[in-house]
Amino acid sequence: MFALVFPPIGNLVEWKDYFGEGEFYAFNKIALISLLALLIPSVLFILAKKDMVPRGLQNLVESTIEFVDQQVIMAAIGPDGRRYMPLLLSIFLFVFFGNIFEVIPTFHMPANARMANPLILALIVWATFIGVGLKHHGLGYIKASLFPPGVPGPLYALVTPIEFLSTFVLRPFGLAVRLFANLLAGHILLVTFGVLCIAVFQLSAIVLVLPFSFGMLVALTGFEIMVSFLQAFVFALLAAVYIDSSLHPHH
Amino acid sequence: MSVLATATEVIELAQEGLTAGDEQNISAASGAGLAYGLAAIGPGIGIGYLVGQAVQAMARQPEAAGQVQTTMFLGIAFTEALALIGFVVFILLKFA
Numbered sequence: 001m002f003a004l005v006f007p008p009i010g011n012l013v014e015w016k017d018y019f020g021e022g023e024f025y026a027f028n029k030i031a032l033i034s035l036l037a038l039l040i041p042s043v044l045f046i047l048a049k050k051d052m053v054p055r056g057l058q059n060l061v062e063s064t065i066e067f068v069d070q071q072v073i074m075a076a077i078g079p080d081g082r083r084y085m086p087l088l089l090s091i092f093l094f095v096f097f098g099n100i101f102e103v104i105p106t107f108h109m110p111a112n113a114r115m116a117n118p119l120i121l122a123l124i125v126w127a128t129f130i131g132v133g134l135k136h137h138g139l140g141y142i143k144a145s146l147f148p149p150g151v152p153g154p155l156y157a158l159v160t161p162i163e164f165l166s167t168f169v170l171r172p173f174g175l176a177v178r179l180f181a182n183l184l185a186g187h188i189l190l191v192t193f194g195v196l197c198i199a200v201f202q203l204s205a206i207v208l209v210l211p212f213s214f215g216m217l218v219a220l221t222g223f224e225i226m227v228s229f230l231q232a233f234v235f236a237l238l239a240a241v242y243i244d245s246s247l248h249p250h251h
Numbered sequence: 252m253s254v255l256a257t258a259t260e261v262i263e264l265a266q267e268g269l270t271a272g273d274e275q276n277i278s279a280a281s282g283a284g285l286a287y288g289l290a291a292i293g294p295g296i297g298i299g300y301l302v303g304q305a306v307q308a309m310a311r312q313p314e315a316a317g318q319v320q321t322t323m324f325l326g327i328a329f330t331e332a333l334a335l336i337g338f339v340v341f342i343l344l345k346f347a
Binding site for chain 2: 008009010071075076174177178180181182184185230233234237238241
């Protein structure tokens with residue numbers, strides 16, 4: 001029907017290596033986007049001047065920092081969370097720039113729609129919140145998270161395994177899968193309407209449908225920009241919440 | 252269960268002209284559709300309820316809007332994870 005052939009999933013998310021095929025230094029589009037996501041914020045932050053009265057680029061950089069400070073750190077941890085600003089700001093910017101390449105022409109691929117990137121980020125967050133807990137409370141952190149106070153004795157047989165699973169297994173898994181699946185779903189959505197536009201355009205008989213599918217493509221591109229930002233925000237916010245739960249375990 | 256039963260009946264009825272690969276594709280596709288459809292119900296209701304309550308809270312106490320919003324995003328992130336796991340299962344069933 002409509003000569004509509006949806007490409008197999010491998011064509012959507014796997015890219016040929018630019019060089020070094022089969023070697024350990026193989027470099028494809030995902031690696032390029034990850035590298036750009038690392039370089040663009042770094043260059044912006046280095047280029048920004050440090051005047052008393054901010055202008056231009058410095059405004060952008062300062063409002064980014066203020067956003068992470070107010071909406072992520074102050075909302076989730078409080079004033080003593082400011083020392084985790086470098087980690088949370090880097091995570092936010094890396095995830096955001098990795099996502100936003102979903103809608104940038106000639107790239108059209110979010111780096112976080114491959115499991116590797118979200119998985120590594122989630123493992124970094126996992127190691128960080130366990131490390132923070134052990135540093136500030138010693139082994140008491142493990143005890144507080146596995147044996148929450150105020151539970152009647154025999155129920156610990158039920159509570160402890162659940163707490164172990166939810167804290168040490170499901171947290172990094174959920175963090176990684178949330179980012180990965182959101183971006184993959186958005187990518188497939190855009191591909192679906194792109195394929196529909198091409199098919200309807202080739203089948204020029206149905207000119208009435210083309211504005212609709214093209215309009216949907218434009219609208220969904222806007223939606224995906226919002227999702228890119230929101231997922232970066234949610235990832236940083238959840239990282240902050242997890243760090244907070246290790247920093248102040250009893251509230 | 253009746254949905255599953257009808258799906259298998261349809262497959263059995265159409266079985267004469269199908270190869271084994273077709274059958275596998277059909278069962279994978281119907282399983283995938285079912286997996287995502289079922290996984291979307293709960294989080295859909297949950298997110299609707301959550302955002303509705305958040306809007307109510309913001310309307311009652313506009314000065315707490317910022318805090319409510321942050322908590323709302325957190326809640327959405329946790330609720331939505333279930334739907335997204337359903338989506339991953341869909342991808343795995345359909346394409347893997």
